[in-house]
Amino acid sequence: MLNSLIKFAECCRAWDLRVSTIEVMDCAAQLNLVPIRGENDFKTVLRANFAKSRREQKKFDQVYHLYFHQRPIPLDHDREAVSGEIVKEGIEKLLEEFVNPENMTEAQHGFARMIQGEPAAFLDHVQRLQSAEEKRQKAIKSNLAQLSGKLSLMLAISQMTDRFIDQVKRTETDPALRRQLIDHLSDRAQHARSLISREPDYYTDMLVETGDTQSGQTDLATQPLSTMDPHLMDDMKEMIARLVRKLKDQMARRYAVKNRGSIDVKQTLRRSAKFQGVPIDIRYKAREKTRAKIVTLCDISGSVWTASKFMLHFLYSLQDCFSRVRSFVFVSDLVEITDLLETPQVSGALDRVMSNPGINTHARTDYGMAFQQFKHQALRELDKKTTVIILGDARSNYQNPQAGILSQIREKVRRMIWLNPEPQHTWYTGDSEIRQYRKHCHELCACSNLSQLEDFIRRLVL
Amino acid sequence: MPFNDVKDVQKQLESVRYIASQEIATVVFLAVATEKPILIEGPAGVGKTQLAKALSMCLDRQLIRLQCYEGLDEAKALYEWEYAKQLLYTQMVKDRINHVISDARTLPEAVDRIASQEDAFFSERFVQPRPLLQAISSPDPVVLLIDEVDKSDPEFEAFLLELLSDFQVTIPELGTRKPLTIPLVILTSNNYRDMSDALKRRCLHLYIDYPEPEIEMEIVRMKLPGISVKLVEQLIRTITAIRGMELRKKPCISESIDWARSLIALEKDELTLPDASATLNTVCKYRSDLLKVRQQLSQMI
Ligand SMILES: Nc1ncnc2c1ncn2[C@@H]1O[C@H](COP(=O)(O)OP(=O)(O)OP(=O)(O)O)[C@@H](O)[C@H]1O
Ligand SMILES: [Mg+2]
Numbered sequence: 001m002l003n004s005l006i007k008f009a010e011c012c013r014a015w016d017l018r019v020s021t022i023e024v025m026d027c028a029a030q031l032n033l034v035p036i037r038g039e040n041d042f043k044t045v046l047r048a049n050f051a052k053s054r055r056e057q058k059k060f061d062q063v064y065h066l067y068f069h070q071r072p073i074p075l076d077h078d079r080e081a082v083s084g085e086i087v088k089e090g091i092e093k094l095l096e097e098f099v100n101p102e103n104m105t106e107a108q109h110g111f112a113r114m115i116q117g118e119p120a121a122f123l124d125h126v127q128r129l130q131s132a133e134e135k136r137q138k139a140i141k142s143n144l145a146q147l148s149g150k151l152s153l154m155l156a157i158s159q160m161t162d163r164f165i166d167q168v169k170r171t172e173t174d175p176a177l178r179r180q181l182i183d184h185l186s187d188r189a190q191h192a193r194s195l196i197s198r199e200p201d202y203y204t205d206m207l208v209e210t211g212d213t214q215s216g217q218t219d220l221a222t223q224p225l226s227t228m229d230p231h232l233m234d235d236m237k238e239m240i241a242r243l244v245r246k247l248k249d250q251m252a253r254r255y256a257v258k259n260r261g262s263i264d265v266k267q268t269l270r271r272s273a274k275f276q277g278v279p280i281d282i283r284y285k286a287r288e289k290t291r292a293k294i295v296t297l298c299d300i301s302g303s304v305w306t307a308s309k310f311m312l313h314f315l316y317s318l319q320d321c322f323s324r325v326r327s328f329v330f331v332s333d334l335v336e337i338t339d340l341l342e343t344p345q346v347s348g349a350l351d352r353v354m355s356n357p358g359i360n361t362h363a364r365t366d367y368g369m370a371f372q373q374f375k376h377q378a379l380r381e382l383d384k385k386t387t388v389i390i391l392g393d394a395r396s397n398y399q400n401p402q403a404g405i406l407s408q409i410r411e412k413v414r415r416m417i418w419l420n421p422e423p424q425h426t427w428y429t430g431d432s433e434i435r436q437y438r439k440h441c442h443e444l445c446a447c448s449n450l451s452q453l454e455d456f457i458r459r460l461v462l
Numbered sequence: 463m464p465f466n467d468v469k470d471v472q473k474q475l476e477s478v479r480y481i482a483s484q485e486i487a488t489v490v491f492l493a494v495a496t497e498k499p500i501l502i503e504g505p506a507g508v509g510k511t512q513l514a515k516a517l518s519m520c521l522d523r524q525l526i527r528l529q530c531y532e533g534l535d536e537a538k539a540l541y542e543w544e545y546a547k548q549l550l551y552t553q554m555v556k557d558r559i560n561h562v563i564s565d566a567r568t569l570p571e572a573v574d575r576i577a578s579q580e581d582a583f584f585s586e587r588f589v590q591p592r593p594l595l596q597a598i599s600s601p602d603p604v605v606l607l608i609d610e611v612d613k614s615d616p617e618f619e620a621f622l623l624e625l626l627s628d629f630q631v632t633i634p635e636l637g638t639r640k641p642l643t644i645p646l647v648i649l650t651s652n653n654y655r656d657m658s659d660a661l662k663r664r665c666l667h668l669y670i671d672y673p674e675p676e677i678e679m680e681i682v683r684m685k686l687p688g689i690s691v692k693l694v695e696q697l698i699r700t701i702t703a704i705r706g707m708e709l710r711k712k713p714c715i716s717e718s719i720d721w722a723r724s725l726i727a728l729e730k731d732e733l734t735l736p737d738a739s740a741t742l743n744t745v746c747k748y749r750s751d752l753l754k755v756r757q758q759l760s761q762m763i
Binding site: 018020022023026029030033034035040041044045047048049051052053054055057205206207208209210211212263265268269272277278282384385410411414415442 | 467468484485488489491492495496498501503504505545546549550553616652653654655656657659662663665666667668669671708710750
């Protein structure tokens with residue numbers, strides 16, 4: 001059993017789950033403590049030890065299924081069925097004849113091992129392929145790097161499977177064994193293909209999603225930001241200023257109550273001198289306000305720009321609530337505008353963003369590329385006090401979404417929040433990648449009007 | 463061993479009115495048997511906190527609860543050193559101190575004499591224990607519930623990790639405190655942020671989802687014994703369908719119970735569309751959800 005668990009753990013790691021040796025040992029010991037009456041009991045024990053968050057359970061489930069349900073299990077009433085051992089021998093023989101380890105590619109080797117019941121190497125190969133970055137291309141932009149990698153892997157699998165099946169048909173005389181060998185090979189090939197074609201997956205039940213709220217009234221606060229009339233801009237700014245004052249008031253009140261920290265010995269002793277050394281007047285330290293670092297990534301293409309602008313305006317008006325705010329904007333290339341915005345006149349500075357030479361407003365929006373650049377520019381400076389806020393419609397013109405990068409960012413930071421300025425019923429349509437991106441967020445909020453934006457900012461600062 | 467086997471966990475939890483699935487019971491059994499903490503995740507209102515309470519009841523152990531929040535620190539969670547009290551005591555025994563050192567010939571000798579009395583100055587009596595210290599200093603093992611651990615700061619998590627590894631703590635003024643008993647630790651999280659790998663490694667993980675319809679029916683019947691079979695079935699079927707919708711807040715177990723209760727108050731023994739629609743506000747807390755569900759209600763009953 002332990003041996004099998006160790007191999008399973010290896011597959012989990014290849015699929016990017018962190019499983020330590022201690023956990024494997026613990027799990028083995030626990031399997032002896034509970035009666036395993038059925039597969040569910042077995043899976044429960046493994047899952048409690050190998051997947052340590054709801055999010056990761058999906059990957060666990062995938063690997064579990066791949067590893068423990070490898071062979072099409074012969075049914076009891078199937079009289080022709082050949083025992084697993086003989087099938088295994090048949091497979092070994094097949095591979096021996098065909099596979100020459102020296103001139104096999106890594107992909108072929110991985111798949112061969114998978115047929116033998118050891119999928120770790122194959123999982124590792126696919127995992128690396130999925131997380132490979134796109135190369136920056138000047139002339140024609142494409143997402144071919146990852147795609148072509150996947151295609152050649154698919155091809156290798158088909159070729160190998162065909163060759164093996166062909167060989168089985170020609171040489172295996174026992175019809176029952178022949179059928180089972182072919183079943184096994186096609187089953188493995190199908191599994192391998194589905195691993196390649198699907199993005200690494202996560203359960204999202206724990207994601208907080210705030211969608212549209214139907215409120216009856218229509219006023220400035222519920223007007224869609226994307227179609228905001230230019231002559232209403234000043235009214236909007238006025239309104240934001242009012243909201244900012246209100247929020248600051250509320251914060252000040254809350255802070256006053258929670259503010260008392262632990263006793264300040266130095267101060268207390270100093271005061272006690274007045275009373276012949278008796279510490280009557282006890283002094284407390286004011287508690288350090290825990291202030292978050294904020295990093296924003298805003299799409300500024302087309303209709304999304306208005307929402308980005310108001311969000312940044314709002315955020316910078318509350319700048320003293322945070323220990324640091326860094327801001328990046330992108331269409332396809334990423335530009336940091338933190339310095340530009342660190343002025344008392346945020347609103348004016350925002351109007352100048354578009355004239356930044358680094359921004360090509362004619363480029364096609366490419367989220368994947370923006371995330372990739374963000375990773376290289378800023379990942380090292382992110383920490384567990386940072387909240388990352390991404391604002392955008394996730395419409396990436398069918399280019400490689402590179403969602404895996406968001407997962408890497410998430411691991412570094414405290415929280416990852418996505419603000420989507422589109423009305424909710426259009427989120428999952430067309431070229432929107434929000435379905436991929438949401439898997440890596442802690443929170444996904446609609447922010448198509450000022451009222452939704454305010455709700456979000458309130459939750460952020462209070 | 464407090465529990466004989468997994469079945470026994472289920473039985474004992476049921477005796478304190480908590481219905482546990484096979485999965486919950488298995489993980490609880492393992493946690494108790496191996497003295498490992500359980501990290502529980504799940505949507506709001508599926509009974510995460512209630513499980514800790516039920517365990518404390520059926521194991522007949524005290525429940526010590528630590529509610530986490532941003533800014534929670536060691537002083538609030540572990541112990542507070544009562545400087546003020548210590549200073550006052552020192553003042554009050556000034557004469558005794560003078561007496562102790564009165565016949566000392568040199569300054570070092572005086573210091574030595576005071577040092578030999580150190581225990582009096584640094585003693586338990588100036589320690590105000592908070593939940594975590596209470597939990598490991600209790601002569602009888604307790605159930606320690608660390609609720610919403612995801613709301614705490616990373617610094618606090620690091621400290622917690624140290625505690626969970628061997629249950630001993632160091633109090634600078636007193637030295638290392640070994641645990642008198644090992645508590646059964648239950649941590650809950652709503653995924654506000656991710657917990658560190660190190661913390662997760664120490665724990666068994668349990669995800670509690672909305673219960674299977676049969677289990678939820680059992681819960682409602684247990685809370686409201688008089689309810690008609692037909693009503694429970696219809697109600698839970700409808701609730702399950704509502705949970706499948708995209709809502710701001712999905713109804714949880716307490717909402718099923720509240721809904722059943724209000725229908726019983728209206729003396730109903732089955733669920734009709736008009737009654738359901740009229741009482742829907744016990745199920746949907748947001749107006750937008752209410753409108754959405756009401757539109758679809760006829761297909762769900
Ligand atoms: N398995 C169960 N058996 C009996 N009652 C249950 C069960 N699960 C939940 N309940 C009922 O649901 C109520 C809500 O549960 P509880 O407060 O523990 O939820 P929670 O998961 O801690 O929610 P939150 O995430 O909001 O803290 C409990 O008061 C209890 O009455
Ligand atoms: Mg709770």
